[in-house]
Amino acid sequence: MRKTKLQLFLLASSLLLVFVMAGCGASPASKDASASSNFPTKNIEFVVGYAPGGGYSDWAQAIAPFIKKHLPNQVNVIVRHMEGAGSAIAANYVQKAKPDGYTIGIYNLGGLAGTQLAREVQFDLSTVTWLARLSLDPAIATVSSKSPYQTMEDLASKDHVIMSTKGLAANATLTGAATFAEMGVKWTPLNHDGTSESLLAVIRGDADITWGSIDSQKQYIDSGDMRMLMYYNSERHPDYPDVPIPSEAGLPEEMNEAFNTHRLIGAPPELPDDIRAILEEAIKKAIDDPEFHEVLEKMEFTTSYLNSADTTEMVETALQGYQNYKDVVTELLAKE
Amino acid sequence: MGFLGQIDTLLQWDYVVIMIGAVLFGLIIGILPGLGGSVTLALLIPITFSMSPEAAIVLLMSAYSAVNYGGSITSILVNTPGDAANAATTFDGYPLAKQGKAKMAISASIFASVLGGFIGLFLLDLLIPVARTLVLAFSYPEFFMLGLFGLTVIAVVTQGNTFRGLISGMFGLMLAYVGTDPLLGLDRFTFGSDYLWDGLSLVPVIIGLFAITEAFSLFTQQEAYGSDIKVGKKGAIEGIAAVFKNFWLFLRSCFIGIFIGIIPGVGGSVASFLSYGMAVQTSKNPEKFGKGAIEGVIAVESANDAKEGGSLLPTLAFGIPGSSAMAVLIGGLLMHGLAPGPEMLTTDIELTYLLIAAAIMGKIFAGVLSFVIGTRMVFITNIKGTLMAPGIIAIALVGCYATSGNIADVIVALVFGLIGFYFKKYGYSRIAMIIAMVLGGLIESSYYQSMATFGYSGFFTRPIALVLLGMTLLSIVWPYVRSQMKKSRGKGISA
Amino acid sequence: MIRLNEKSLFTALLFVFTAVLMWNTIGMRSDVVLVPRIVGTILLVFSGVQLLIDLFPAIASRLSFLSKSSDGSSTIGGEGVVEEETETKEERRSRFLFIVWMVLFVALTYYIGMIYAIVVSLFIYLKWISKQSWRLSILYSLITALIVYLSFVVGLDVYYFM
Numbered sequence: 001m002r003k004t005k006l007q008l009f010l011l012a013s014s015l016l017l018v019f020v021m022a023g024c025g026a027s028p029a030s031k032d033a034s035a036s037s038n039f040p041t042k043n044i045e046f047v048v049g050y051a052p053g054g055g056y057s058d059w060a061q062a063i064a065p066f067i068k069k070h071l072p073n074q075v076n077v078i079v080r081h082m083e084g085a086g087s088a089i090a091a092n093y094v095q096k097a098k099p100d101g102y103t104i105g106i107y108n109l110g111g112l113a114g115t116q117l118a119r120e121v122q123f124d125l126s127t128v129t130w131l132a133r134l135s136l137d138p139a140i141a142t143v144s145s146k147s148p149y150q151t152m153e154d155l156a157s158k159d160h161v162i163m164s165t166k167g168l169a170a171n172a173t174l175t176g177a178a179t180f181a182e183m184g185v186k187w188t189p190l191n192h193d194g195t196s197e198s199l200l201a202v203i204r205g206d207a208d209i210t211w212g213s214i215d216s217q218k219q220y221i222d223s224g225d226m227r228m229l230m231y232y233n234s235e236r237h238p239d240y241p242d243v244p245i246p247s248e249a250g251l252p253e254e255m256n257e258a259f260n261t262h263r264l265i266g267a268p269p270e271l272p273d274d275i276r277a278i279l280e281e282a283i284k285k286a287i288d289d290p291e292f293h294e295v296l297e298k299m300e301f302t303t304s305y306l307n308s309a310d311t312t313e314m315v316e317t318a319l320q321g322y323q324n325y326k327d328v329v330t331e332l333l334a335k336e
Numbered sequence: 337m338g339f340l341g342q343i344d345t346l347l348q349w350d351y352v353v354i355m356i357g358a359v360l361f362g363l364i365i366g367i368l369p370g371l372g373g374s375v376t377l378a379l380l381i382p383i384t385f386s387m388s389p390e391a392a393i394v395l396l397m398s399a400y401s402a403v404n405y406g407g408s409i410t411s412i413l414v415n416t417p418g419d420a421a422n423a424a425t426t427f428d429g430y431p432l433a434k435q436g437k438a439k440m441a442i443s444a445s446i447f448a449s450v451l452g453g454f455i456g457l458f459l460l461d462l463l464i465p466v467a468r469t470l471v472l473a474f475s476y477p478e479f480f481m482l483g484l485f486g487l488t489v490i491a492v493v494t495q496g497n498t499f500r501g502l503i504s505g506m507f508g509l510m511l512a513y514v515g516t517d518p519l520l521g522l523d524r525f526t527f528g529s530d531y532l533w534d535g536l537s538l539v540p541v542i543i544g545l546f547a548i549t550e551a552f553s554l555f556t557q558q559e560a561y562g563s564d565i566k567v568g569k570k571g572a573i574e575g576i577a578a579v580f581k582n583f584w585l586f587l588r589s590c591f592i593g594i595f596i597g598i599i600p601g602v603g604g605s606v607a608s609f610l611s612y613g614m615a616v617q618t619s620k621n622p623e624k625f626g627k628g629a630i631e632g633v634i635a636v637e638s639a640n641d642a643k644e645g646g647s648l649l650p651t652l653a654f655g656i657p658g659s660s661a662m663a664v665l666i667g668g669l670l671m672h673g674l675a676p677g678p679e680m681l682t683t684d685i686e687l688t689y690l691l692i693a694a695a696i697m698g699k700i701f702a703g704v705l706s707f708v709i710g711t712r713m714v715f716i717t718n719i720k721g722t723l724m725a726p727g728i729i730a731i732a733l734v735g736c737y738a739t740s741g742n743i744a745d746v747i748v749a750l751v752f753g754l755i756g757f758y759f760k761k762y763g764y765s766r767i768a769m770i771i772a773m774v775l776g777g778l779i780e781s782s783y784y785q786s787m788a789t790f791g792y793s794g795f796f797t798r799p800i801a802l803v804l805l806g807m808t809l810l811s812i813v814w815p816y817v818r819s820q821m822k823k824s825r826g827k828g829i830s831a
Numbered sequence: 832m833i834r835l836n837e838k839s840l841f842t843a844l845l846f847v848f849t850a851v852l853m854w855n856t857i858g859m860r861s862d863v864v865l866v867p868r869i870v871g872t873i874l875l876v877f878s879g880v881q882l883l884i885d886l887f888p889a890i891a892s893r894l895s896f897l898s899k900s901s902d903g904s905s906t907i908g909g910e911g912v913v914e915e916e917t918e919t920k921e922e923r924r925s926r927f928l929f930i931v932w933m934v935l936f937v938a939l940t941y942y943i944g945m946i947y948a949i950v951v952s953l954f955i956y957l958k959w960i961s962k963q964s965w966r967l968s969i970l971y972s973l974i975t976a977l978i979v980y981l982s983f984v985v986g987l988d989v990y991y992f993m
Contacts, residue, residue, distance in 0.1 A: 043990065051374065051378075051660070051663070051664070052374065052375075052377065052378030052381065052664050052667065054663075054667060057378070057667065058667060058670070058671055061381065061382050062385070062671075078988060078990065080741070080991075081378065081740065082740055082741075082742075083740065084530075084531075084533060084534045084740075085530050085533035085534055086533075088530055088533065089530050089531070089533075092530055118522070119522065119523065120528070121530070122530075162788065162789065165521070166521065167516070167520070167521025167522075168520045168521050168522070169520075169521060169522060170521065188788060189788075190785060190788045190789060191518060191519060191520065191521055191781075191784070191785070192781075192785070193516065193518065193521070193777075193781065196600060196656045196657055196663070197600060199656065200471075200600060200650075200654065200656055201785075203472070203654060204472050204475060206475055206476070206785075206789045207789070219655050219670075219676075219677055220654070220655065220677070223654075223655065223677040223678045223679060224678065225654060225677075225678070295385065298671065298672065299670065299671045300670075333520060333522065364982070368982065368983075379987065499877070499881070500881070502877060503845070503874065503877050503878055503881060506870050506873060506874040506877065507845065507848075507849075507874065509870045509874075510848075510849060510852055510867065510870060510871060510874060513852075513866070513867040513870075517863045517864075519860075519862060519863050520860075520863060522863075524859070524863065524864070524867075525852055525855055525867075527855075548933070552926070552929065555925075555929055555960075555961070556922060556925060556926075722961045723957075723961070723963070723971070725929075725956075726952075726953050726956045726957065726961075726971075727975060729933060729936065730936075730949050730952075730953060730975055730979070731979075733936065733937065733940065733945075734945060734949075734979055734983070734992075737940060737945055737992070738983055738987075738989055738992070741989070741991040743937070743940065743941045746937050746940060746941075747937060750933055750934070750937055753933070754930065758837075758841045761838075762838050762841060762842075780866045783866070
């Protein structure tokens with residue numbers, strides 16, 4: 001008799017536990033997303049396509065609390081790392097997510113545009129709902145500081161240049177390939193599967209030159225291990241006034257900005273306009289927040305904000321620019 | 337010994353609180369399977385935003401120091417490695433637990449880890465002046481030879497049936513080729529799935545091969561899988577004594593760990609497999625390995641922790657991460673305006689010493705805490721197998737799913753659980769397969785890289801590559817030489 | 832005489848896996864697939880031989896040096912030791928049941944979330960596969976789920992577990 005009572009009690013209490021847990025889990029999810037007028041009503045998922053510790057992850061983790069602060073209902077913005085395939089997995093995920101504003105992602109425009117060109121992928125950058133551009137990360141060409149090459153022209157005289165790469169379809173490789181194609185330099189790739197290995201190859205002297213984004217290589221330039229030979233932008237970098245931009249070195253002017261990579265925030269295609277406006281507003285306010293600027297300063301990040309409409313236009317131009325260099329990619333991958 | 341000066345800075349009470357909290361956090365994450373050092377650091381980085389750079393270093397380093405310990409506890413008790421680097425701990429740790437010597441195994445592994453970690457950091461301190469030269473001395477031909485040398489471990493572990501061992505190894509190699517090819521960086525054998533672009537991830541594969549496969553043999557057992565606990569209260573002391581009994585082995589494993597750590601681009605799990613292989617090869621009776629040889633646990637764990645000291649070296653010298661977790665750590669430091677790199681050896685040297693001191697103190701705290709927790713968790717081995725099996729499956733699947741929330745990881749773990757089961761049943765070698773899978777990519781990519789930079793001559797003209805080649809040849813020939821010697825000696829005795 | 836059993840089936844799968852990868856290399860740049868082709872060819876031959884051994888016992892006796900299996904005492908880690916076929920029909924049935932259960936677990940994780948999957952599948956296992964008491968089955972599955980819930984969902988913010 002006593003035993004059955006105990007069993008009943010346990011059964012009842014455990015059932016209670018199930019309901020409590022079910023309640024916890026179900027309450028945020030059960031609310032319908034269609035009520036966009038009071039968006040947002042639940043936590044927003046902010047997808048990062050790279051491993052923690054990189055520039056994209058740092059940006060996302062830094063800005064997420066400030067987006068939360070400026071959203072109408074102050075719901076949490078949770079950063080989710082979905083690393084792999086050069087952020088293509090995350091881009092596919094956001095592309096296929098429900099366009100309800102509860103899934104947004106941080107994008108690497110240069111990297112993903114290259115991927116879209118060279119591989120079969122599910123995402124399509126021209127259909128993504130762009131919310132903002134956070135920052136601009138121009139491409140640069142670097143050599144080892146011990147290297148005899150002082151300018152890009154010095155390389156032209158060499159008959160066999162080794163370029164350290166991280167995947168032949170990568171944005172950086174494309175930049176280098178297009179530059180060398182214009183200059184008529186013959187080169188061979190030395191491929192790696194990580195950025196740091198490909199940089200070390202240059203420092204070690206195994207490779208002659210590498211291309212990359214300035215954020216990923218700045219620390220090596222500042223530490224004196226590497227030297228910048230070219231800076232891809234419309235004007236010279238204020239901190240490195242001696243480094244020429246492509247048009248000054250006799251390269252076509254459209255190369256100046258064609259390969260810049262941008263940090264963008266995007267949402268699934270066909271996001272309703274009212275939700276897009278709420279998110280855009282929150283991101284803009286976050287970027288203008290003086291507290292956020294303190295964080296950025298500490299991390300030595302700079303912003304280069306563009307609103308939703310301008311970002312969309314910029315992406316379109318950039319994608320067209322990449323289309324022009326499609327031949328370079330196909331040639332690169334067909335080479336035996 | 338510049339870091340000694342920083343130890344009393346660390347003994348301020350606020351740092352101590354941070355350290356204990358961080359170590360506990362790291363331990364818990366380490367015990368949860370599938371979540372390793374990089375996840376721990378990633379979770380902690382947002383917390384450090386509001387901290388001073390010094391406090392951030394202390395927090396990140398001590399949490400990071402603790403992760404490995406948690407992983408080795410579950411490897412020993414339930415055959416579930418927390419991370420790829422812990423996989424080799426299961427080879428001997430779990431059989432020891434089955435024999436009721438879990439307490440001894442845990443204390444030996446923790447003690448070897450702490451001491452190994454010390455030696456790693458101590459040597460790091462000594463090597464700082466030559467850090468840059470040392471890191472630059474290794475290039476592609478050395479990576480290639482190191483990969484080949486690692487493969488010889490397969491020859492050692494497959495003496496049961498060399499033919500099926502070779503099949504297992506080549507199966508592992510083929511799996512390593514799935515993903516991105518090293519020449520173009522495009523997808524290969526991915527069958528249209530973006531999940532496979534980066535290759536099969538190691539953690540779900542290892543969890544499947546070891547944890548889930550083990551659940552198969554447990555679920556029908558009505559009795560506890562650890563037989564009566566034979567080593568009772570003395571177990572802990574016996575474990576520590578075992579490290580001293582095998583001190584030479586321990587030192588050698590430390591050196592292997594540091595050596596692998598220094599070379600960026602060679603995965604950390606290589607260190608533990610290599611030192612396990614070395615321990616087997618140099619043992620007088622190699623046949624006891626895999627059935628509960630405490631030497632196996634000591635070799636793996638000491639190499640594992642000594643490696644951390646080594647992998648800090650490229651980080652300090654160039655700001656280039658020596659491992660994936662180190663990459664996250666660098667990211668964390670950068671957010672505080674610290675640039676890991678040459679400046680850390682000159683202007684910021686005090687911070688570097690703080691980093692080393694924090695790692696050492698973290699290891700001490702982690703050692704004590706995991707000793708207390710780990711030896712109390714031994715009761716798990718007294719649970720009936722049929723009850724243990726679903727628990728193991730649950731935590732294994734949870735671990736796979738937690739890392740990135742991708743159901744594909746869970747499916748991979750399940751599939752490899754089945755493969756592991758049949759491998760075990762039909763006499764193939766799981767160890768050979770996993771070693772080949774870890775090294776396959778390294779060997780292929782470094783071959784192409786060597787050819788692009790040095791050509792064939794690179795393999796035979798560089799002294800370090802030649803030494804590694806010599807060691808490879810020696811370790812292939814050695815087992816035959818030894819068995820011949822044994823035979824002739826046996827004849828001598830019988831005659 | 833052909834011996835068709837789990838063992839030969841498994842070897843056949845290994846063989847087919849390799850064959851599929853090799854088939855996949857057709858049409859790819861030859862330098863990209865050079866190493867996989869070399870390894871794959873050897874593996875194809877080896878697993879083919881193993882398949883023949885498993886399928887035809889007559890061959891096995893002739894190639895006995897390939898299927899020699901040392902006893903546990905002289906091998907390292909018990910690797911390469913073929914377990915003796917002592918499994919009864921019942922044991923085999925329950926093993927397949929266990930596999931089906933694991934697949935169910937994974938499917939539930941996908942469809943209803945990790946936490947609920949743990950509750951449901953652990954309960955199914957304990958009550959019907961392992962035949963434990965009601966009390967133990969309910970408590971075990973609930974406590975496991977609760978621990979996972981507290982440490983991951985509450986502690987680590989892993990919201991996709993629900």
